[in-house]
Amino acid sequence: MKFRGGYNIDLKGRPGDEIKTLPEPDALYLSLRTARFTFSEVCVADGGRVSLGEVLARDPGNYSVPLLAPRAGVVRLKTAENHIVIEDIATTPEEPVRAEETAPHIARQMGSGGIMRYKLLTLGAWQFFYDAHTGSLPEPFRIPQAIIVSTVNCEPYLARGDVQLSRDLQVFSRGLEGLQSLLEYQPIYLVVPDIESAFAWQLREKDRGYARIRIVEIPMKYPNDNFTILARNLGLKPDNGPVWALRTEGVLAVDRVLTASRSCTERIISIGGPAVETAEHVETVYGYPLGQIADSYVGKANARIINGGVFTGRVIRPEQLGLDSECTGLTVLPEATEREFMSFARAGRHKRSYSRFCYLSALRGRFEETLTTAVNGEERACVSCNYCEEVCPAGIMPHLIHKYLYNDDLDEAERARVDLCVGCGLCSFVCPSKIELAAQFADAQDRIRREHQSKGVAQ
Amino acid sequence: MKSFLNLFEKLRPSFEKGGKLAAFKPVFDAAEHVFFAPSARTKNSPHVRDPLDIKRFMSMVILALLPVLLAAVHFFGLRVLLIIAVSYAAGGAVEVLFAVIRKEQINEGFLVTGLIFPLILPPTVPLWMVAAGIVFGVVVGKELFGGTGRNLFNPALVGRCFLSLSYPASMAAGWIRPGIGFFGRAFQYVDASDVQAITSATPLVLAKQGELAGLSDLFFGRIAGSAGETSALAILLGGMLLLLCRVANWRTVVSILGSFTILAAVLHYVRPDTFGLVLWHLFAGGLFFGAFFMATDPVTSPVTKGGKWAYGVLIGTATVLIRNLTGYVEGVTFAILLGNICAPVLDEVVIRFRLRRLRDE
Numbered sequence: 001m002k003f004r005g006g007y008n009i010d011l012k013g014r015p016g017d018e019i020k021t022l023p024e025p026d027a028l029y030l031s032l033r034t035a036r037f038t039f040s041e042v043c044v045a046d047g048g049r050v051s052l053g054e055v056l057a058r059d060p061g062n063y064s065v066p067l068l069a070p071r072a073g074v075v076r077l078k079t080a081e082n083h084i085v086i087e088d089i090a091t092t093p094e095e096p097v098r099a100e101e102t103a104p105h106i107a108r109q110m111g112s113g114g115i116m117r118y119k120l121l122t123l124g125a126w127q128f129f130y131d132a133h134t135g136s137l138p139e140p141f142r143i144p145q146a147i148i149v150s151t152v153n154c155e156p157y158l159a160r161g162d163v164q165l166s167r168d169l170q171v172f173s174r175g176l177e178g179l180q181s182l183l184e185y186q187p188i189y190l191v192v193p194d195i196e197s198a199f200a201w202q203l204r205e206k207d208r209g210y211a212r213i214r215i216v217e218i219p220m221k222y223p224n225d226n227f228t229i230l231a232r233n234l235g236l237k238p239d240n241g242p243v244w245a246l247r248t249e250g251v252l253a254v255d256r257v258l259t260a261s262r263s264c265t266e267r268i269i270s271i272g273g274p275a276v277e278t279a280e281h282v283e284t285v286y287g288y289p290l291g292q293i294a295d296s297y298v299g300k301a302n303a304r305i306i307n308g309g310v311f312t313g314r315v316i317r318p319e320q321l322g323l324d325s326e327c328t329g330l331t332v333l334p335e336a337t338e339r340e341f342m343s344f345a346r347a348g349r350h351k352r353s354y355s356r357f358c359y360l361s362a363l364r365g366r367f368e369e370t371l372t373t374a375v376n377g378e379e380r381a382c383v384s385c386n387y388c389e390e391v392c393p394a395g396i397m398p399h400l401i402h403k404y405l406y407n408d409d410l411d412e413a414e415r416a417r418v419d420l421c422v423g424c425g426l427c428s429f430v431c432p433s434k435i436e437l438a439a440q441f442a443d444a445q446d447r448i449r450r451e452h453q454s455k456g457v458a459q
Numbered sequence: 460m461k462s463f464l465n466l467f468e469k470l471r472p473s474f475e476k477g478g479k480l481a482a483f484k485p486v487f488d489a490a491e492h493v494f495f496a497p498s499a500r501t502k503n504s505p506h507v508r509d510p511l512d513i514k515r516f517m518s519m520v521i522l523a524l525l526p527v528l529l530a531a532v533h534f535f536g537l538r539v540l541l542i543i544a545v546s547y548a549a550g551g552a553v554e555v556l557f558a559v560i561r562k563e564q565i566n567e568g569f570l571v572t573g574l575i576f577p578l579i580l581p582p583t584v585p586l587w588m589v590a591a592g593i594v595f596g597v598v599v600g601k602e603l604f605g606g607t608g609r610n611l612f613n614p615a616l617v618g619r620c621f622l623s624l625s626y627p628a629s630m631a632a633g634w635i636r637p638g639i640g641f642f643g644r645a646f647q648y649v650d651a652s653d654v655q656a657i658t659s660a661t662p663l664v665l666a667k668q669g670e671l672a673g674l675s676d677l678f679f680g681r682i683a684g685s686a687g688e689t690s691a692l693a694i695l696l697g698g699m700l701l702l703l704c705r706v707a708n709w710r711t712v713v714s715i716l717g718s719f720t721i722l723a724a725v726l727h728y729v730r731p732d733t734f735g736l737v738l739w740h741l742f743a744g745g746l747f748f749g750a751f752f753m754a755t756d757p758v759t760s761p762v763t764k765g766g767k768w769a770y771g772v773l774i775g776t777a778t779v780l781i782r783n784l785t786g787y788v789e790g791v792t793f794a795i796l797l798g799n800i801c802a803p804v805l806d807e808v809v810i811r812f813r814l815r816r817l818r819d820e
Contacts, residue, residue: 009507232820304506311505333506339495341460344514351510357704358511358519375499377512378492378564381608384762385516386708395817399762400810416810417817425505432509432516433608439503 001233005393006221007354007426011156011310012368013279013332015270017163021283028071028086028287029322032057035307035314036137036326037127039067042084046077053123053263056084062137067325068124070265070285080321086287113182116258117141124264125257127325128250132231132243143186145241147179148230150191151203151248154222155309157272158329161248162199163281164268172248173206175255180212188213189234193220222311223424229393249328269323273310273332274370275303286325290316293323298332304373306331311425336374343376354387354430380433388427388437394420398427398437405440410447418444467491485558489565517567519706523697524574524752530693531686534637535582536644539686542577542589549590550576553597557606568607568758572597575752576615578687579745579792580622583633583651588626592618612799613759616792623792634658634683658683662743663788666735677742688748691741698751707755710764714771715750715778716741722779734783746778749791754798761802763809770805774798 032039039057041064044050050073055066072090079085117140120126131138132148151161165172179188192200194217204215216234218224227245236243246254253264265285272279276297294305306313307324310331323330340346348359352369356362388398396417404412418441427437467490473480474487492514501508531539547570554569576593596618601610623630633651636658638644649656661684662672672682680690688694701707720741726734741747754760754774761770774794781790 011507306504306506310507313504313506315503315506331506336498336500339464339498342494343496343510344493344512344518348510353511354509355511355516355705357700358515358706371507373500373506374496374508375501376496376508376510377514378488378497378499380513380564380566381606383513383516383568383608383757384760385706385757386762387705389762395820397762397810397813416814417820420817420820429505429507430509430511432511432513434499434508434512436503438505 003224004395005391006224007391008221010368012274012370013272013276015157015272015279015281019268019281019283025288029289030084030287031320031322031324032082034324034326037062037065044075048075050075063140065127068263068265070287083321119257123257125253128246128253130227130245132227132245133238138242138244143184144244146186146236146243147188148245149188149251150225152191152193152225154220154225155311157270157331158309159268159270159281164248169202169206171255172251174259175251178254178258189216191216191218194218223393226422228422269327270329271297275301275332275334287322289322302335304333304335334372336372375434377434382433387430391426391430393424394422396420402435402437405444413444414448464495482559485565486555514567516706517571519704520571521574523700526693526696527687530680530690533643533645534680535635535686536647536649538648538650539582545586545589546577546593547573550593550597553594557602566607572614576618579619579685581633582635582686588622592622595621608758610758613753613756616796620792634661636683637681688745691747694747694751708767710767711755711760711771712750714768715754715775718772718775719779722776726783744789745791749795754795759799761806763806765809766805770798770802773801
């Protein structure tokens with residue numbers, strides 16, 4: 001497979017290999033809004049008791065995906081806006097053994113495959129699935145043209161697959177078998193790093209025997225692990241049906257649901273970044289109070305907590321009180337407060353740049369860089385340096401599309417294939433003119449989509 | 460440092476909207492940002508940005524020009540520095556004027572233009588001509604198109620072209636015999652009144668009369684010529700730095716020098732008496748300076764890789780043809796301007812092809 005562009009930054013605060021368990025929280029704050037979901041249909045009453053794994057709310061816009069209670073306790077609906085709060089948490093986090101739920105209408109319609117999908121959906125494993133082309137939640141009762149399972153996470157910092165699997169590779173293999181049973185003859189692409197490591201070797205050995213699992217080795221370069229990029233490079237066209245994509249934690253969730261019939265409310269997330277005191281992977285449940293995490297990991301530093309990685313994550317708004325159910329990592333960046341004196345004339349021993357030799361750091365070996373939220377310069381007109389095109393993993397020409405959009409020519413931008421942008425953010429990162437390319441393209445994609453919709457309505 | 464920053468903070472209100480000096484906001488901003496990095500923070504993803512900005516980007520070009528500048532002073536004396544001062548002052552005034560009228564930021568690109576321009580002029584050029592040339596170059600070559608990033612032509616070349624067409628006599632005769640010895644003319648001030656030092660001929664002119672300068676003189680720069688273009692060695696030093704830090708693109712340089720070499724070799728092979736040695740032609744005149752510092756200007760050269768190759772070949776070929784087959788002794792200026800004109804078209808062709816390939820994805 002040939003990958004285009006890509007660039008790795010070596011950010012300080014890389015989470016280590018061990019997984020620590022966070023102390024039990026006093027209360028859980030379950031955000032009703034995540035990147036993909038809006039759990040608007042609340043199924044519990046204020047003040048009522050819930051048991052572990054009970055449905056708290058559903059998202060009617062996404063196949064009624066449920067928000068499950070990670071712990072037993074008392075529900076408060078009015079304590080915080082847009083949150084369901086669970087208080088008086090039961091000390092024993094034991095899930096009641098549930099009677100095998102029967103869904104006769106589904107069994108009649110779709111057979112055992114249908115029941116498995118139903119279980120994945122109701123027990124919270126379906127949320128780990130992505131449509132590789134659109135990034136949205138795929139339709140559960142269809143058969144995809146392929147499933148992509150990625151154990152690679154190149155973005156600093158998201159929970160790494162090798163760390164999540166360090167405990168039990170057996171479970172992962174069983175999960176892959178579970179995935180296979182959802183398919184007829186379609187392939188599963190297992191994406192592993194192309195490096196020589198004990199983990200990669202084990203993974204290859206383990207799954208060599210499965211006929212329909214195809215191992216794909218990719219170089220560890222951001223954003224080669226992007227699902228859309230992977231699907232495109234594997235030649236999986238959107239016209240041939242949906243492509244499901246999931247990461248390591250998704251496969252583990254599938255196994256948990258299909259083998260043990262337990263709900264998936266636990267998460268292994270990474271906490272990393274230059275402003276974190278000890279960067280590590282932690283095991284916890286969603287809804288865990290963010291304030292508590294900030295107290296023990298961020299300290300007093302003036303820092304920005306990002307939900308997700310440093311390239312694609314979103315700033316956590318102050319209204320959000322708990323880890324949301326889609327979080328795979330928190331990145332903590334120091335806010336830029338100092339204004340560097342004559343920064344353009346500095347030797348730059350500590351500044352690594354995409355251009356390499358513009359700073360003295362090029363003469364140093366590998367080192368971990370402390371980046372802040374500083375833009376590091378003023379916005380200028382594009383000088384056509386072509387860096388954006390070199391790093392672009394989608395093979396489009398960001399500078400060209402920028403010029404069309406600057407001219408407010410949406411049609412030309414569409415012809416230049418702005419729709420192929422996967423939003424990795426590398427173009428904005430490398431741009432010496434500090435143009436917000438990625439944001440402009442996301443906006444343009446949005447406008448084009450709306451234009452098509454209104455055209456469709458008109459017809 | 461703190462008190463210095465406070466000074467800016469104290470002055471800021473009078474430059475803000477409604478302040479007494481609001482019109483000079485661009486000047487204030489430029490001064491502030493020279494000393495202190497802007498305080499802007501990222502708003503959305505990606506949350507971090509590369510440290511490289513346009514200031515650093517342009518500083519690299521100036522850094523790369525230092526060996527050339529030193530060579531120019533060494534061979535042609537301190538007057539080179541005076542020319543540079545005039546060029547910066549006159550061109551900077553125009554840049555500031557346009558920034559104030561347009562209410563835009565002052566662009567760092569000018570610092571490069573203002574330094575390159577003196578280096579492609581004869582070292583005895585009258586100072587008023589320097590001012591006229593840079594003003595014409597900046598206004599017509601850049602500002603009329605909308606400023607740095609939107610210009611079609613290299614402004615320094617437009618200025619130089621303007622001068623050579625308007626004042627051909629003083630532009631062709633004002634050469635200085637290079638200084639010899641360890642210090643050269645590094646501590647001398649030579650202008651047009653110094654009859655002993657003045658010569659009317661550069662190696663290319665002499666070559667048309669059948670007199671060839673020595674190769675090592677050409678390489679080190681011990682020849683008459685424009686202030687910055689004589690020393691191939693100094694240009695190579697700076698040029699390599701530009702290529703290393705990827706401010707200049709190697710494709711442009713390689714294709715210019717490559718196509719020039721091939722065509723010059725063919726001509727030499729066909730008629731060895733009329734057309735000189737390849738290596739001699741490579742080092743003579745402004746080819747090296749043009750290939751490394753002028754043609755590689757990212758704004759006025761094509762963006763696409765294919766476009767860059769074609770652009771380089773066009774410039775290399777045109778230079779050989781103008782030098783050897785026309786009445787002009789040197790063709791780099793015209794060749795690069797020709798390349799600038801063609802750059803958008805070359806890009807357009809390559810982009811068409813690329814978009815056609817993307818259609819399947």
